Amino acid sequence: MSEPTVSVPLEVYRFDPATDAKPCYQKYALDLAPHTPVLTALLRVRAEVDPTLSMRYSCRSAICGSCAMLINSKSRLACETPVGPELAAHGRIVVEPMRNQPVVRDLVVDQTPFWREYRRIEPHLKLDKDHPMPEGKPNPMSPAEVERFHETPRCIACAACYSACPAVEADPAFPGPMALAKLYRFVVDPRDQAHQDRLVRIQTEGLWLCLRCHLCTEACPKDVRPSERIRDLKELAIRAQGATERGSRHAVGFKENIRDRGTLNEMKLVRQTYGPVGMLGQLGQGVRIWRKKPEITKRPHPIQGADEVEKIYEALDDGSGSK
Amino acid sequence: MKLAYYPGCVAQESGRELDLATRWVCRAVGIELVEFPTFSCCGSGFLDEANEVLNVAINARNLAIAEKAGLDLLTICSTCTGMLTLANHRLHDPAVKARVDGALRPLGIAYGGGVKVKHLLSVLTEEIGLDTLRAKVKRPLAGLPVGAFYGCHLLRPSDEMGQASGEEPHAFEDLLAALGATPVMYRGRVMCCGFPIQFVKPETASRIAGRQLLDAKEHGAHALATPCPLCHISLDAYQNHAEKAVGQPLQLPIFHLPQLVGLALGATPEELGLARHLVPVDPVLAEIPGPR
Numbered sequence: 001m002s003e004p005t006v007s008v009p010l011e012v013y014r015f016d017p018a019t020d021a022k023p024c025y026q027k028y029a030l031d032l033a034p035h036t037p038v039l040t041a042l043l044r045v046r047a048e049v050d051p052t053l054s055m056r057y058s059c060r061s062a063i064c065g066s067c068a069m070l071i072n073s074k075s076r077l078a079c080e081t082p083v084g085p086e087l088a089a090h091g092r093i094v095v096e097p098m099r100n101q102p103v104v105r106d107l108v109v110d111q112t113p114f115w116r117e118y119r120r121i122e123p124h125l126k127l128d129k130d131h132p133m134p135e136g137k138p139n140p141m142s143p144a145e146v147e148r149f150h151e152t153p154r155c156i157a158c159a160a161c162y163s164a165c166p167a168v169e170a171d172p173a174f175p176g177p178m179a180l181a182k183l184y185r186f187v188v189d190p191r192d193q194a195h196q197d198r199l200v201r202i203q204t205e206g207l208w209l210c211l212r213c214h215l216c217t218e219a220c221p222k223d224v225r226p227s228e229r230i231r232d233l234k235e236l237a238i239r240a241q242g243a244t245e246r247g248s249r250h251a252v253g254f255k256e257n258i259r260d261r262g263t264l265n266e267m268k269l270v271r272q273t274y275g276p277v278g279m280l281g282q283l284g285q286g287v288r289i290w291r292k293k294p295e296i297t298k299r300p301h302p303i304q305g306a307d308e309v310e311k312i313y314e315a316l317d318d319g320s321g322s323k
Numbered sequence: 324m325k326l327a328y329y330p331g332c333v334a335q336e337s338g339r340e341l342d343l344a345t346r347w348v349c350r351a352v353g354i355e356l357v358e359f360p361t362f363s364c365c366g367s368g369f370l371d372e373a374n375e376v377l378n379v380a381i382n383a384r385n386l387a388i389a390e391k392a393g394l395d396l397l398t399i400c401s402t403c404t405g406m407l408t409l410a411n412h413r414l415h416d417p418a419v420k421a422r423v424d425g426a427l428r429p430l431g432i433a434y435g436g437g438v439k440v441k442h443l444l445s446v447l448t449e450e451i452g453l454d455t456l457r458a459k460v461k462r463p464l465a466g467l468p469v470g471a472f473y474g475c476h477l478l479r480p481s482d483e484m485g486q487a488s489g490e491e492p493h494a495f496e497d498l499l500a501a502l503g504a505t506p507v508m509y510r511g512r513v514m515c516c517g518f519p520i521q522f523v524k525p526e527t528a529s530r531i532a533g534r535q536l537l538d539a540k541e542h543g544a545h546a547l548a549t550p551c552p553l554c555h556i557s558l559d560a561y562q563n564h565a566e567k568a569v570g571q572p573l574q575l576p577i578f579h580l581p582q583l584v585g586l587a588l589g590a591t592p593e594e595l596g597l598a599r600h601l602v603p604v605d606p607v608l609a610e611i612p613g614p615r
Contacts, residue, residue, distance in 0.1 A: 167515075215475075258366070
């Protein structure tokens with residue numbers, strides 16, 4: 001028995017830099033069953049209406065990672081996004097190319113920056129020269145060791161996370177969620193001998209620009225949860241190298257800030273992150289804010305039971321990153 | 324309704340106007356706030372970056388305080404909501420729970436996992452209800468175009484935060500409409516405010532804040548409202564930096580969520596601490612007729 005169809009208004013981004021001055025949105029209306037994937041809808045447009053519509057796709061089964069695009073502004077795989085719920089929420093389906101990558105044509109983007117960041121983290125095992133892979137024998141890991149990176153191998157490199165990331169959008173120094181999630185995978189692989197080098201490098205190469213907005217985790221079709229792996233990398237980097245960068249100094253400064261009084265001392269935190277000299281650069285803005293909010297210079301009262309917080313620290317804080 | 328009030332650090336310091344407005348609104352709608360001077364900071368996401376288990380333990384202590392009193396927790400900050408909720412989730416991991424319990428037990432603290440963390444936004448929209456709020460409006464917001472700015476940690480990760488969608492929420496817009504405002508839909512409403520890297524790379528943080536502010540303005544917003552005092556710092560106190568980043572004046576007033584609710588329910592600007600903002604709200608106040 002076939003499902004009843006609904007009329008689906010599609011608005012598809014069209015742009016050919018060779019001939020078009022600017023992009024436009026072309027409208028199509030198709031009768032489709034609600035469970036029909038957006039990719040199937042686009043392929044029907046191409047087969048029946050307009051053979052010039054360009055897009056990337058291959059497996060149609062959420063395995064190859066080719067068909068990521070913007071569907072009603074969300075970075076998603078077109079092959080596993082059904083038209084029904086999108087239509088119900090928005091009354092139409094707007095399809096656009098992924099963000100943060102230049103458009104080649106229509107829905108096809110240039111993925112050079114995405115792959116460049118991936119190569120930069122050297123996504124392969126680096127073995128100790130004195131202890132090479134045992135020839136002809138397995139190099140086993142315990143289940144507990146494998147469990148530490150059970151999510152990252154699911155990644156299909158579709159770049160939906162890269163497209164969704166506001167840090168990538170704002171700063172080319174940020175490697176992007178996938179590259180960092182993949183880096184984490186090698187950092188916790190017991191066979192990899194370059195943990196320390198990898199962590200030292202990434203501290204200065206964009207790790208601390210992650211905004212922990214979790215938009216990557218929202219976009220990821222494979223539940224790799226890149227934002228959570230980036231958090232793990234931050235803690236590992238502090239443990240490996242200490243608080244050497246402004247980002248790690250801020251995280252460790254915050255940790256120390258609330259240790260003794262249980263509550264945040266905003267002024268002290270600025271001093272901890274910038275240092276006494278760097279504080280001077282903040283003076284102008286500080287005075288501007290102080291005029292409206294004079295209490296920022298006062299030390300906050302400690303909470304009652306601050307000694308309990310101190311004892312929790314004694315039990316769980318190994319002093320990582322502290323001077 | 325009785326809830327354990329978790330104001331968070333900023334509302335007790337540079338964001339005192341948020342605490343002021345929250346107390347006014349809760350009095351007006353009948354939420355009894357039970358206060359605990361024993362609550363500590365939630366770690367604001369930064370403690371989580373430095374030490375995950377310590378962050379969970381600090382928040383388990385906060386949750387245990389509410390649990391002992393038999394109360395759920397009322398939060399007024401997206402980040403506090405996120406950190407306390409994540410603590411509830413991460414305690415499902417037996418290894419994390421064992422370490423946290425090990426640190427709390429000697430202090431005579433036990434957390435059974437039974438406390439719900441509720442942001443004022445969800446208490447107002449789901450428990451008090453929009454019909455009740457509508458009936459209490461004394462100064463309808465006269466169709467004022469207002470953009471909601473949610474703050475990441477209230478929404479995401481959506482599976483852990485119990486949100487139907489981490490990218491397409493509507494509770495805040497529903498609330499704004501109930502107060503008589505016209506909700507403005509723009510992409511930036513669910514985006515980052517830049518605050519987490521305000522100290523790491525201020526120019527990038529300002530570019531991010533500027534992008535969302537400009538987006539809201541271009542979609543017709545005369546003001547924004549946020550349920551997060553950290554977003555408020557980024558969007559209001561540092562709006563001058565955002566203006567430099569986008570190369571144009573913005574002057575977009577930013578309200579804390581309960582300030583806008585309070586205004587519609589008849590509070591005076593003084594009662595809501597509106598003069599404490601860096602970007603003046605007077606042009607917006609002039610657009611709304613006085614209480615009826």
